[in-house]
Amino acid sequence: MIRYFSSNFSHLILLIGIFIMIIPVWLIFASSTHTASIINTQGLQFFLGDKFLENYTKVLLYEGGFFKEITALKMFLNSFLMATGVAFLSVISSLMTAYVLVYFRVKYATLLFWIIFITILVPLELRIFPTYSVMSTLNLVNSYWGLIIPISASAIATLFFRQFYKTIPDELLESAKLDGANTWRFFIDFLVPLSKTMIVAMFIFMFVFGYNQYLWPILVTSSEQYWTVVMGLKMMSGSIVNKFAFVIMSMIPPVLIIIVLQKYFIKGIFQDK
């Protein structure tokens, strides 16, 4: 009985939490299906209107910016490229960094790891000038690489992979050695498949991180061609309903990726086998 009650009670709390989070989103979604004049005169709408198709097609084909060089579709493409690039590069780099730190005879490996870890305390915003100057020296301003590279080294992901590798028994490496696996094969045939779930989790994590970037894309791009969705949210002109529609659409990619990969995400973070 107590168990029944407590499980219901915790469900209730969860439900309240869900409502608190979902109601603003719903308000924006519902409002985005009305005409601008209704919103301007009557405020946010709780119920759906009949302008869904009209508003959303308009946004998708919207040409933004001063030179009209960018469409919403292009922004989605840019954001997708940036987020995927960041996710791929940071997963690969942290996988390899962790491999070196744990399995190679690196002097002061622990110290090196903590130095890497400390970079968490130095976010991009703090090192934005030197980073920009490096990117400009490398001629990467106004390019996809310029958007991606500076945020593609993740100390958090390195930490996760390192801690995971440390739990893998040494005998596995020794056994693989006797079976003729070299350094590269051990990485590809053992560590990568064993950390599959964690790789997916980190991929999602870094995808969303890359997708949500705002300040860095603004700084490193001056050409409208490279606008991302998050930049577009701010830069976009047009009526309020179109902006609402764009906000809703901007949420879709990260939500979608989590829904598709959530099975791995949970496993990867909590490591239950």
Place this chain on the structure above:
Amino acid sequence: MSFLELNKVTKIYPNGTKAVHETSMNVENGEFMVFVGPSGCGKSTLLRMIAGLEDITEGYINLDGILINKVDPSERDVAMVFQNYALYPHMNVYNNLAYGLKNRGISKEDIEKKVNEAAKLLQISEYLQRKPSMLSGGQRQRVAMGRAIVRNPKIFLFDEPLSNLDAKLRIQMRLEIKKLQQKVGVTSIFVTHDQVEAMTLADRLAVINNGLIEQLGTPIEIYNNPKSMFVAGFIGSPQMNFLEGELKNKTLTSEGFEINNVTSDFNGPVILGIRPEHMSQTDKGLINLSVDLVEQLGSDNLIYGEIKNKKDFCFRCPGSQIIKKGSKLSLNINDNNYYVFDKSNGNRVN
């Protein structure tokens, strides 16, 4: 020249710990050698040096006529079964067995043939598609062995492979390992701290203590003729009884009795060793035991008691003999089956 030669092999860890001292031995082709000793005696280190998982500080190791000190483990052509099996958790049994072959560039058909043969030999054919996590302890053990057999290596190395199994399975697997080794005929080295395992498996046995080989020989040789107190105490179950005594002019005095005509010229303080199974009850025996505890094993009884100053003296008699706690027994040593050791260094003197 022997198949495997260890010459003055020494291991010193970077922190200065000396794990193995100038160990030399030869293992013949097809022989089943067992390293036995208490934990931390260096037996695993020795095995791992043969496998190439530990560097050799000094000395050299020859395998099949080739100096292997600097040869990479993958090229030594040795296979090892680990204590926790170290199966590849993300691969099914088939791939666990096939992995080493794939790395050797063997063709797919050959791999399949070899894996299936090994699986049949070990009776794991039905599990080939399963992941190790879906297997029981005994099955995992077989897979680990299969992984070693399938490569047809020059030498099998076993690092306490039975210690994670329950008692019944351990005895069964012990038997199977021995049978398998005889069938396949591959030279094997088996490390264990369990002296029963050592006795039953070995063609020859190396008793190791503190990084040194105390004695090397067939199990029966070592049981009948231990060279030191350590070996005498380590081999045999229940353990040999040790009594303090004094040897003077071939007469040994100990705990209220005397033994005459000891075949030794040694004079001085000694330790007398008597195995529990080397005594029998008589009317007027040498040793008077007052019984404190009786362990009935069914086939045998283990009688523990006191003789003068020595407590927990053990005597083994057939299970049919009924002996009560508190009774007094009179015992004789059968056929002069006793061992005398120098008290100062533990060396055998008779």
